[in-house]
Amino acid sequence: MLISIITSTYNSASFLADALESFKEQSYAEKELVLVDGGSTDETLQIIEKSAIVGKMISEQDGGIYDALNKGVKLASGDIIGILHSDDMFYNAEVLNNVAEAFKANPHLDAVYGDLLYVERDNTDKVVRNWKSGSYDLAKLAYGWMPPHPALFIKTECFHKYGLYDLQYRSAADYDLILRFLYKYKIETAYLPQVLVKMRVGGISNKTLKNRIRANAEDRAAMKVNGVAFPFLVAALKPLRKIGQYIK
Numbered sequence: 001m002l003i004s005i006i007t008s009t010y011n012s013a014s015f016l017a018d019a020l021e022s023f024k025e026q027s028y029a030e031k032e033l034v035l036v037d038g039g040s041t042d043e044t045l046q047i048i049e050k051s052a053i054v055g056k057m058i059s060e061q062d063g064g065i066y067d068a069l070n071k072g073v074k075l076a077s078g079d080i081i082g083i084l085h086s087d088d089m090f091y092n093a094e095v096l097n098n099v100a101e102a103f104k105a106n107p108h109l110d111a112v113y114g115d116l117l118y119v120e121r122d123n124t125d126k127v128v129r130n131w132k133s134g135s136y137d138l139a140k141l142a143y144g145w146m147p148p149h150p151a152l153f154i155k156t157e158c159f160h161k162y163g164l165y166d167l168q169y170r171s172a173a174d175y176d177l178i179l180r181f182l183y184k185y186k187i188e189t190a191y192l193p194q195v196l197v198k199m200r201v202g203g204i205s206n207k208t209l210k211n212r213i214r215a216n217a218e219d220r221a222a223m224k225v226n227g228v229a230f231p232f233l234v235a236a237l238k239p240l241r242k243i244g245q246y247i248k
Helices: 016-024 044-051 065-075 095-105 138-143 156-162 173-184 209-225 231-240
Strands: 003-009 031-037 056-059 080-083 088-090 111-119 127-131 152-155 189-200
Touching: 003 016, 003 065, 003 095, 016 031, 016 044, 016 088, 031 044, 031 065, 056 065, 080 095, 080 156, 095 111, 095 152, 095 189, 138 173, 152 156, 156 173, 173 209
Parallel strands: 003 031, 003 080, 031 056, 111 189
Antiparallel strands: 080 152, 088 189, 111 127, 111 152
């Protein structure tokens, strides 16, 4: 069972080496790294070349991270697809092995997700937020719950059946894809109760109030198109679910 990990980069020299090293350290042998670069002008390409672990790569201008991820999905050869952002890291060396074992234990599974730790950008040992996903329940998606996108692994065939990231969204294409796959089409999904990814703080949708307002509007649009009832109310509840993640 080949697992394809997609990493998109654009002037990612600051933290990319950590991401690449965390992929390299994975004990699971049947893995490939698909790297999609947006035409970096810093030292990103040199870091990639030095790592010597990239299975497939393109470097060209793109329309943003979701366009890059779509290119990565099309390039991927694996049975399973996961996302590793250029400033994130796998939690330990057994992540891909544990994901593969979950799929092998239940051949009917289409997706597996786990937990995620938000950490400080310059001190990844300091946890800012603990996203403990909890057991899977389809009904929870109708009330603003979602699994963490970087800790979600999906069978490649689901992308072929149900589509790629919708580029009309600037910050909610991952949420739209999760709703489309898990809620609208009800793919078979299971929870792996362990931390899979450490994610540095500073996402694009949360940097300013303006971005957060736009992201909330995109969340409502994704809910509406995927059949979630009362999207305005659910979009208001969605950020409230994060409060407990900050409590140590």
